[in-house]
Amino acid sequence: MIKEERSxxxxxxILEGEININTSPDLRREFERIIRDNQKKVxxxxSNVPYIDSSGLATLIEMLQRLRxxxxxxxxxxxxQKVKSVFEITKxxxxxxxxxxxxxALENF
Amino acid sequence: MIITQALPSRLEKIPEFMAFFLERTRNSTFREEDIFDIRISLEEALVNAIKHGNKFNAALSVDISIEIVADRVTITVKDQGKGFDYTTIPDPTKDANLVKLSGRGVFLIKSLMDKVEFFDCGRTIKMVKFLK
Known part of the structure; x- marks a missing residue:
């Protein structure tokens, strides 16, 4: 569900597919691995995510907090546009x- | 068209039902944006019913009714739990709540659907999307 590249x-x-209640646990495990590897800039x-629900948002918030x-x-x-609108609606x-x-996103990162 | 289904209280049953529902919208004149909104709202309602309503009790079902007519989609999701106080749900968009990992489901439903009502002490949610 994740393809990785480096800059x-x-x-x-690069996430592949929907982020929903059924796929979020796998994504969380992938993020845990990235944190364990002490990767700091993520x-x-x-581009390949057509859909995200509230469990997907929670998984990303968790990742943000762990990275911080x-x-x-x-x-x-x-x-x-639709995936972005979910982030905008929920602030x-x-x-x-x-x-x-x-x-x-890579500028001045 | 009317779709009714008694879904077992298992999260892994949701994709199967959603695929069944989305298949029925495939040849419709629904806009992609409307289908996206309906889909999130329906999935959030199902997750809430299974998780918070029926508390994953496989012996309890979630009753779904979807009516699709020319200008609207009306969805009713009913669980068999104890109900909840839907008038006191915290606003997840407040700064203090932004980092919370839960509490966005009902907010998303209210934001994306045109009309949302609760019945039976919160065990039943009815939501309507008017199609443009």
Missing amino acids: NDILIC LIDF KIGGSLRLANMS LAKLFEIADTREK
Whole structure:
């Protein structure tokens, strides 16, 4: 469910598929592994995520908090308009750094 | 079209039911945006019914009724739990609640559907989406 790429010290996680109540536990485990590896800069690319629900939002909030605890940071990019609207409605667009493109997210990261 | 289903209280049953429901919207004139909103709202209601209502008790079912007519979709989801006080749900968009890991389901439903009502002490939620 995650393809990984690197840009210097930034780990780019390209999520594949829906993030919902059934897929969130697997995603949480992947994020736990990334934290265990002490990866501090993480960019999540949503270009292949057509759908997210509240359990998916919770998984991302958890990841953000864990990263902040180890002095890291998280950026999100490439969301479809509908997926982005879920972040906007819930005001989570205030909590997360969301960029339109991967390139913009990588700037000054 | 009317769809009725008694769903066992197991989260893994949700994708199967959603696939069944989405298949029935495939040849409709629904806008993709409306289907997205209906889908999130229905899934959030089902998760709430299974998790908070029936507390994962497999002996209890979640009763779903979906009516699709020309200009609207009306969905009713009913659990067999103790109910809850739907008038005191904290606002998840307040700064102090933004980092909380739960409590967004009903808020999303209210935001994405056009009309939302609770009945039977919160055991039943009825939601309507008017199709554009």
